[in-house]
Structure formats: C-alpha cells, structure tokens
Amino acid sequence: MMLEGKTALITGGRGGIGRAIAARFLREGARVYAADLTPEGSLAAHDEDGSIFLKLDVTRESDAIAAMEQVAGEVGQLDILVNAAGIEIEKTIEDTSLEEWNLSFAVNATGTFLTSKYALPLLRKAAATGRTASVINFGSYDGFIADPGLAAYCATKGAVHALTRAMACDHGPEGIRVNAICPGYVDTPMLQSFFTGEGSGGDGKTIDQLQQAVRDVHPTRTYGTPEDIANLVNWLASDEARYASGQLWVLDGGLSAQVQQMKL
Numbered sequence: 001m002m003l004e005g006k007t008a009l010i011t012g013g014r015g016g017i018g019r020a021i022a023a024r025f026l027r028e029g030a031r032v033y034a035a036d037l038t039p040e041g042s043l044a045a046h047d048e049d050g051s052i053f054l055k056l057d058v059t060r061e062s063d064a065i066a067a068m069e070q071v072a073g074e075v076g077q078l079d080i081l082v083n084a085a086g087i088e089i090e091k092t093i094e095d096t097s098l099e100e101w102n103l104s105f106a107v108n109a110t111g112t113f114l115t116s117k118y119a120l121p122l123l124r125k126a127a128a129t130g131r132t133a134s135v136i137n138f139g140s141y142d143g144f145i146a147d148p149g150l151a152a153y154c155a156t157k158g159a160v161h162a163l164t165r166a167m168a169c170d171h172g173p174e175g176i177r178v179n180a181i182c183p184g185y186v187d188t189p190m191l192q193s194f195f196t197g198e199g200s201g202g203d204g205k206t207i208d209q210l211q212q213a214v215r216d217v218h219p220t221r222t223y224g225t226p227e228d229i230a231n232l233v234n235w236l237a238s239d240e241a242r243y244a245s246g247q248l249w250v251l252d253g254g255l256s257a258q259v260q261q262m263k264l
C-alpha cells in the first residue's frame with residue numbers, strides 16, 4: 001500500500017473527482033478527511049466510503065482554521081492536502097456578474113490559498129518525520145488554453161497554476177512538495193452541467209451527441225474518468241514522487257497537444 005500511515009485531507013472530497021481520490025487513498029491505507037459543503041457534495045446519493053466527513057466551506061477562513069484544529073486534535077499532523085473544491089461558471093466576461101467573478105475566485109483560488117495556509121503547520125509536522133508532505137492543487141487545462149464561455153473559470157485556474165509554483169518554491173525546503181493536476185474533460189457532475197449549461201454551445205444537440213463530439217476531438221477518443229485523475233494524485237501523494245514538485249500535470253487525453261485542423 002502506497003499511503004500506509006498517512007493522513008490526507010481532500011477539499012471537494014465528496015465531489016466527482018474528490019470521491020475517487022478518497023476511495024483510492026483509502027485503498028492505499030491512508031486516513032482520509034473528506035471536506036465539503038455537505039456530506040453528499042456534488043453527487044445526489046451519499047454512500048459511506050470510509051472517509052471522515054468535515055464540513056468545510058473553502059471560502060471561509062474560520063472553517064479552514066476549525067478543520068485543521070480537528071485534524072491536529074485527532075492526528076497531530078497532515079501528510080497530504082488535496083485542494084479539489086471547485087466551481088465552474090459558464091459565461092463570457094460580458095455575461096459574468098461581479099458576484100459570479102468574485103465567487104469563482106473565492107472558491108477556486110482563495111479556497112486553495114486558505115486551506116493550504118492553515119494546513120502548513122500540520123504539513124511541516126509530517127515532513128519533520130522524514131517523509132515528504134504533499135499538496136496537490138486542482139488547476140485545469142483551461143489554465144493554459146481557453147474553452148469558450150468559461151472566462152472566470154479559466155482565470156481562476158491560471159491563478160492556481162501560479163500559486164502552485166510559488167508554494168513549491170517557498171515550502172520545498174521544509175519538505176513539502178506542491179503540484180497541480182490539470183485535467184481536461186473528466187466525467188463528473190461538473191462536466192454534466194457543462195454539457196447541459198449555457199457554455200456548452202449545444203445548439204440543439206442531444207447530450208449523447210455532445211458527449212460523442214467531445215470524445216471525437218480527443219486524440220485518445222475518450223474523456224477521462226475520476227479514477228484516471230485519482231491514479232496520478234495517488235502517485236504525487238506518495239513517497240515515490242519525492243522528486244516531483246512545482247509542476248502542472250496535464251491529464252487530458254492529448255487534447256491540448258493537438259492543433260485544430262483547418263478546413264481549407
């Protein structure tokens with residue numbers, strides 16, 4: 001088991017990707033805190049998965065402090081922090097209200113900042129045992145290239161990418177590695193709402209047709225599953241990744257590697 005004896009906290013831990021990470025971490029022997037707004041997260045059904053639910057709104061400083069106090073009281077240290085909480089507003093800047101812009105940054109960027117800030121003392125304690133502590137942020141391939149109609153989201157993910165590098169530089173000497181996962185299309189409630197939302201450019205297409213169109217545009221002719229993402233998160237969280245830090249790990253089936261062919 002790759003994470004035996006380690007403690008992990010996952011924000012958005014009851015969302016599509018967060019749950020897959022929690023399940024993988026549990027199989028690898030970790031103690032897992034799943035932090036989210038509600039026990040159900042983005043999924044309607046609430047299955048007990050063995051993780052410990054922590055009520056945490058990542059936009060609230062007091063919630064971050066309380067969550068870390070609980071982990072400190074119960075375990076005393078934190079080996080792995082995954083900042084996976086996120087929202088996506090599907091609009092151009094013209095259609096985005098200031099409230100929507102601020103909320104996007106509050107959850108995706110400030111949430112990553114706040115949770116990490118208050119986790120650092122516990123991460124340092126884990127690193128002091130001689131094993132590396134690991135922070136894994138969630139960027140997106142949208143932080144490099146833009147999907148139309150996702151302006152605020154793209155901007156927040158660019159911010160997370162820059163923050164990841166800064167955190168890696170500042171805290172690497174303390175034994176804390178910091179990386180970002182940058183997924184392409186991953187089959188979760190967030191992707192389903194993209195298919196049905198204003199930003200999908202659906203033009204009357206059925207969900208099946210939209211899904212097939214997205215698959216067709218990938219070099220691998222498929223989009224990702226939450227488990228695909230959890231596989232890389234698990235490696236980055238483990239001591240096998242002791243030399244991996246400060247990087248933006250794109251997992252997108254080759255989508256961002258290809259130039260769109262011109263039809264001349």
Ligand SMILES: NC(=O)c1ccc[n+]([C@@H]2O[C@H](COP(=O)([O-])OP(=O)(O)OC[C@H]3O[C@@H](n4cnc5c(N)ncnc54)[C@H](O)[C@@H]3O)[C@@H](O)[C@H]2O)c1
Binds near residue numbers: 043056139185
């Ligand atoms: N699904 C994709 O295609 C995709 C692609 C690129 C990046 N990502 C990123 O991956 C991460 C996980 O996304 P997902 O697809 O699992 O989405 P999801 O909607 O299934 O899950 C997101 C979770 O975050 C939680 N959340 C939202 N606001 C919160 C807050 N203020 N405090 C605490 N929790 C909050 C939600 O309750 C939900 O459980 C996000 O950061 C997302 O931007 C997803």
